[in-house]
Amino acid sequence: MATATAPATPRRAIESGVPDNKQYLHPTLKKNYGNWKYHDRPRPGVLHHVSHSGEEVWTVRAGTQRQMDVHTIRKLCDIGDKFADGHVRFTIRSNIEYMVADEKKVAPLIAELTRNGFPVGGTGNSVTMIAHTQGWLHCDIPGTDASGAVKALMDDLHEEFIKEDMPNRVHMSTSCCEINCGGQADIAIIIQHTKPPKINHDLVANVCERPAVVARCPVAAIRPAMVNGKPSLEVDEKKCICCGACYPPCPPMQINDPEHSKFAIWVGGKNSNARGKPTFMKMVASGIPNNPPRWPEVSEIVKKILYTYKADARPWERLSDWVERIGWPRFFEKTGLPFTKYLIDDWRGARSSLNASAHIRF
Amino acid sequence: MAKKMHSTPMLDQLESGPWPSFVTGLKRLAKDNDMMVDLLGQLETSYETKKGYWKGGTISVFGYGGGIIPRFTELKDEAGKPKFPDAAEFHTLRVMPPPGMHYTTDILRKMCDTWERHGSGLIAFHGQSGDIMFQGARSEKVQDAFDEINQLGFDLGGAGPAVRTSMSCVGAARCEQSCYDEATAHRTVLNNFLDDIHRPSLPYKFKFKFSGCPNDCMNSIQRSDMAVIGTWRDNIRTDEKLARAYFAKHGVTDLVNDVVSRCPTKAIQLVDASKIPTGPTISAVKVSDTQAIAIENSDCVRCMHCINVITGGLAPGKDKGATILVGGKRTLKIGDLMGTVVVPFMKLETDEDREKLVDLGKRIVDFFAENALEHERIGETIERIGLVNFVEGVGLEVDANMVATPRTNPYVRADGWDDEVARIKAKKQAA
């Protein structure tokens, strides 16, 4: 395989590791490091932090497209130079934040961001930017795109980003394979393959380390086999759960299918320890078609769930808290989503997800 | 001027709408960059056929084994020639961010200049694993790009079976809930694992994440092999002025419905201002002249909810530190796992405390290296061998905080019981 051509005398890397962030901190943050007292939110998209020393800082948060061209980044830098003393930070969900020590700068900063097409919001009880993955743009195993799906959905949910009208914060994610780099979320949109991999037997012997592929399958459905006189692999299609785990180590086991790779929607993941313990999300819908460039069928179901939650949940209830109160039968009733047999878990430990009680809501 | 643009009717539809468009950004780069012209061509093809066209490979920089994600196109004509030759190689450099993802515009501009010179001009702030992702370099440009980025003070992150890039929350820099210096802990731990980051040789990936409090903004319980989550041991602090301000705005209905009744362990009570309970484990604060809330701290599980609602009026205590959980991961292969407690509390204030954290990390990664099967995450190893074997293997003591409940089946050989009781007793007496 190709390697980067090294210069005549290769430079030794400076193994500096993680850089010190002190050199990048906004001066007010540096001065009050570890000494913050409380914060409030004067309006959506703005956090106001007060230090024990009495100093204050306003943070203005804006959405970005995450996959940014250098011109967009330089524009964001121009805004940072003009208003925020040349300091910025990014959130885990690719929002950009500007810190200002002078309240008078907040309104013009918001105006400048808005004028340049960066929506201000994503704080408190909003639907913040969707955590997304790589997709067709850069990953080697995706069943769909990530940036495009997120752009389409955030266009639809823009109002909920710039307002704080939800019962509690809403974190969403998308993932373009079942590995789910996007992660646990209140609402997650994840590829769900529905057919076993189609194997290109001519390539397996050259490309794949067969024992490693066999070992990767969660249900032991893969066996070494001779096909057309060549060493290859075969899949017991009755056993296969179409997870796609065999595909990354062995690309000839083509799992992605334009027709049969669908989307599933998952709800109720919560990372925070607030109130109940963290929760995993649960699958509530599947079979949704993969329809670029705007995936309208996905948006429709997501919005149905989101707005049912918005109308029905009480203050501070995350999606998982809400379902815990109303129960799963009513979740399906209220959202109009069908409850099918595929939603009953049969993986290891599944019995703990069954209702072992006479607790039934009528 | 770059070469002629390909027609991209599908992608064009992603240029309208209120959210910032990555397509508009790609097109802008394509104006003077042939690689981007062809990248748009390949991406449009993916949108039409619903297929991906990248395959991996091996590319590295001098002295390192990981940190570059190689991408070669598989979209070729009958003769085996790439259909979009200028984007036939589109490698990514994963670069570790500073803790909390703070930057000066100056350093961002320098990164942009480098990436315009040596790469496509497309950068993601940030990937899900926390890296700054410099996306789109030809093989022969990877070393040059890295050299410049490295000289700016940045280093490659992990890829493959390695210790991976880490993330820490904004924490002490701008969050009143912070219970330790996340940034220093993050740097200290990761920079003690540089060899395991740059030269992948573990059974599989290993991720650390650092959250300053149980709100866990870094999603560390579910997304990291070793989660360091801030917490405190003493009583919740109170501030009467801010507690009264909350009450003045919200009244008793919200106080009861949103705070008192949402406490998971019912540790909070609404009390009469003239009958405020006292005691070494009680935090109480007046919200008005007639009413107050009282928290029994020995019942509180440090969930953060009441503090989130009455921020400032209630605050984490002063005896701060962290809880360590091990074993979180997503689906493959045995199903999702959350991290579980292995150290209920440790101080993280001094360099010495942080050394203990590094030492714990080292013992856990060493145990992982020696005992995990290939392509097994540490959570799966623990599932396979049992928590006790893990805990004993890394030299920790079992603790009732490690379980949600004691065992519910009798399938255990317990003939060592008396010896174990004697050992615990002896240890307690020695302490």
Ligand code: HEM
């Ligand atoms: C000003 C400082 C911040 C405060 C006071 C704060 C507050 C909170 C609160 C109250 C929760 C728990 C919500 C609940 O379940 O009730 C939470 C969770 C979370 N916050 Fe923050 N937050 C802050 C900054 C941030 C930042 C800067 C980020 C990301 C860049 C972030 C990302 C998250 C995430 C990912 C979670 C948990 C996710 C989940 O439960 O799914 N927070 N935060």
Ligand code: HEM
């Ligand atoms: C060849 C196979 C794989 C490739 C090429 C790959 C690639 C990637 C990439 C590019 C990301 C970052 C995504 C982003 O920045 O948005 C990522 C993240 C992630 N990958 Fe993989 N991955 C592979 C295999 C796996 C496997 C087998 C698992 C699970 C066992 C996995 C679990 C994850 C998770 C959980 C994340 C999110 C990381 C985080 O939250 O820190 N990946 N992967």
Ligand code: SF4
């Ligand atoms: S979710 Fe899957 S396809 Fe998407 S970026 Fe992650 S590994 Fe690649």
Ligand code: SF4
């Ligand atoms: S798709 Fe999953 S279940 Fe099917 S053969 Fe591959 S690894 Fe096994």
Ligand code: SF4
């Ligand atoms: S994890 Fe806690 S300390 Fe860190 S940013 Fe979130 S709320 Fe603040």
Ligand code: SF4
């Ligand atoms: S932090 Fe403690 S007192 Fe407050 S709601 Fe959580 S468990 Fe209850």
